[in-house]
Amino acid sequence: MDWSKTKTIFIIVFSILNVFLYSLYVNRYNEEQEIETYAETTIADRLKSENITIKGLPAENQKTSYISGQIKQFKPTDFKKIGDQHFNIINGPMRTLKFEKPVSLKNIEDISLTEFMAEYVSGGETYKLWRIDEEKREAIFFQKINNRIIYFNKNAMVTLHWNKDLAVTGYDQTMLESLEAVGEKSTLFTAIEAIKVLYKKGLLKQDSKIDKPQLGYSTFAPLIETQVLSPTWHIHVVFVEGDEADYFINAVDGQVIDIQAKEDKELESE
Structure with missing residues (x-):
């Protein structure tokens, strides 16, 4: 066996392997840098870059409780x-x-x-x-x-x-009566965090307008005689084409509530 040639082949193979591994490292490093840079870019900057405007953004760090009430x-x-x-x-x-x-x-x-x-x-x-x-x-x-x-x-x-x-x-x-707080107050998702949820889900289009996000309540547990209500953000969006949409986000866990799909069913059941 020609050890000189074998040695040369090993050197070439390891050199190629090193180049390949270094290339993977550089690509991975660049990807992580891009992720960090993206994470550091605030939602406000991203909305601004896509000309998504917000009118009447509420105060931050609100706290409130779930609400229960009796069906009158x-x-x-x-x-x-x-x-x-x-x-x-x-x-x-x-x-x-x-x-x-x-x-x-x-x-x-x-x-x-x-x-x-x-x-x-x-x-x-x-x-x-x-x-x-x-x-x-x-x-x-x-x-x-x-x-x-x-x-x-x-x-x-x-x-x-x-x-x-x-x-x-x-x-x-x-009507619901005897409405009262249930449990301790929770720190809620802020309005801008609720908007961020919609943005990440691709529900906000470029040049959209958000008109005064409102904090309210939606049904959390509909019982026979009692209703438990959860703090909920209502985000009204006007798209550049003129279409409008209402989105609802649970202000405690940040989940989008599919309340629009139930609208007709709820009203027809009256």
Whole structure:
């Protein structure tokens, strides 16, 4: 055996191996550097680079608890008597009320509908307008607690109905009562952290606009008589094409809640 040639071959092989291993090391090092650089780049910088703007970003480091409440069972006395107006009322967990004389409105907008709720609906001031559907001639209100909205809970909402003359013909109402905090307050995901969750999931497009993230509640555990509510971020996004979307993120664990997919089902079950 020609040891000289063998030695030369080993030297060449090891040289190639060393070059290969060094190349792997350099590539791995560069990848790690890129990851570190990406991690150090704040979400704000990334949003700015894609022209994703945020209006009215709430304060940081909020703390709050889960909330529990009882499903209210309405009684005949649980309504506002308005002059000589008569009502057809169905009681129970949902109160369906029809006016004998429809109540005229000046127009169908937030202010006039909110004023109607305060004047004609028992506890109406504890609800917040969510949506106006001109085609169906109905407006959806969600109940509030501590000035925070309870999103899409069929046991905490009001649906107003009106006719072609812009007069309210009646409403359907559900309500949670005895609302109180459950357990200790938790440090929540901040609004910007909730937005970061959406960004990482690819739900925010370039040139999108985020309009005033709101902290509210969504259903965590729907029991027969009791509801447990979890702190939830509502992120409303307007895309450059003009389309809009509402996203909901659990403010305790940072999970996106598929509440939009349940919207029609929840409302139709009323």
